[in-house]
Amino acid sequence: MEKRIYILNGPNLNLLGKRQPEIYGHETLADVVAACAKVAGEVPVRDAQSNHEGGLVELIHEAREDGLGIVLNAGAYTHTSVAILDALNTFEGPVMEVHISNVHQRESFRHHSYISARADGIIVGCGTQGYELAVQRILRMTGQG
Ligand code: DQA
Numbered sequence: 001m002e003k004r005i006y007i008l009n010g011p012n013l014n015l016l017g018k019r020q021p022e023i024y025g026h027e028t029l030a031d032v033v034a035a036c037a038k039v040a041g042e043v044p045v046r047d048a049q050s051n052h053e054g055g056l057v058e059l060i061h062e063a064r065e066d067g068l069g070i071v072l073n074a075g076a077y078t079h080t081s082v083a084i085l086d087a088l089n090t091f092e093g094p095v096m097e098v099h100i101s102n103v104h105q106r107e108s109f110r111h112h113s114y115i116s117a118r119a120d121g122i123i124v125g126c127g128t129q130g131y132e133l134a135v136q137r138i139l140r141m142t143g144q145g
Contacts, residue, residue, distance in 0.1 A: 002044060003068035005138055007036050007131065008059050009049040010075030016100075016128075024100050027128045035128070036071070039135045043068060043144060053077055053084065060087035069094040069138035071131055078103075078113045088118040094141045096134035099124040 009029060012019055017028035033047040046067075050056050056074060063070050070091060074084055078099070088095055095118055102125025103110040116122055121137050123130040139145030 004044045004046040006063045006070045007047040011051045057087040071134040085114040098130045
């Protein structure tokens with residue numbers, strides 16, 4: 001089965017480009033996915049966004065089947081979700097955690113991430129370019145780039 005790089009986004013990231021552009025920029029999620037696909041080249045990407053915690057858990061379960069690696073911006077669930085951490089712990093490939101903004105310069109409740117305990121790498125504060133860097137890292141870690 002051909003493996004895919006999963007680009008998973010959590011709550012409110014469907015509004016990327018419209019939502020607080022002073023923090024998250026003007027690019028849309030479709031722009032981000034297109035840029036990731038370009039970086040991934042021959043390797044297919046599977047992108048999905050969910051505003052629901054269980055939806056993200058199910059997408060991570062799907063990645064167990066054919067995920068080469070996971071790029072995950074879990075949005076606010078980053079700071080609250082043991083269920084997403086548990087799901088990631090069932091996945092064997094590389095996991096890259098991405099945050100568009102520098103969460104460490106923001107409110108203290110954004111400083112802790114449950115996902116970081118599982119993530120192989122973390123990219124924060126690089127804007128939407130962080131997703132491309134994460135794809136690049138997965139390619140490198142899996143010997144494809
Ligand atoms: C975010 C940071 C989170 O704290 C926030 O809840 C988001 C987006 C980021 O990409 O900077 O929804 O993950």
